[in-house]
Amino acid sequence: METPVTTDAGRFNRKFFFSFVREYLFTGKLRQPQVDGLSALLDVWEAEHAAEDDRWFAYMLGTAHHETAQTLRPIVERGGTLYLRKRMTSWVTTRSVRAAMAIPRRATACAMRGVVSCS
Numbered sequence: 001m002e003t004p005v006t007t008d009a010g011r012f013n014r015k016f017f018f019s020f021v022r023e024y025l026f027t028g029k030l031r032q033p034q035v036d037g038l039s040a041l042l043d044v045w046e047a048e049h050a051a052e053d054d055r056w057f058a059y060m061l062g063t064a065h066h067e068t069a070q071t072l073r074p075i076v077e078r079g080g081t082l083y084l085r086k087r088m089t090s091w092v093t094t095r096s097v098r099a100a101m102a103i104p105r106r107a108t109a110c111a112m113r114g115v116v117s118c119s
Contacts, residue, residue: 010050012042025065037064037072
């Protein structure tokens, strides 16, 4: 009999979950920051979306895995300054927008990628 990923209450079987993602998404090894990031995603999902279709969690997990270069932590956008300039919109350079978004003066809107990406 196959081990269920979630219980009837919508909580993840974390032992099974971590065993599975360790093997299939992280080539057999997880570092503590990855465990922390995955745990944070699981915590929010279970607290706020347990009744939802688990495929949405799979989509969120896949996006976070890809957009953070498998770190599950915010990362510096790769590709250098030219790459970022091509993708930045001019409205981000206005002072009022920067202030509203709390973007540091030297930062670009897409300089950091995290679970939610702006690309």
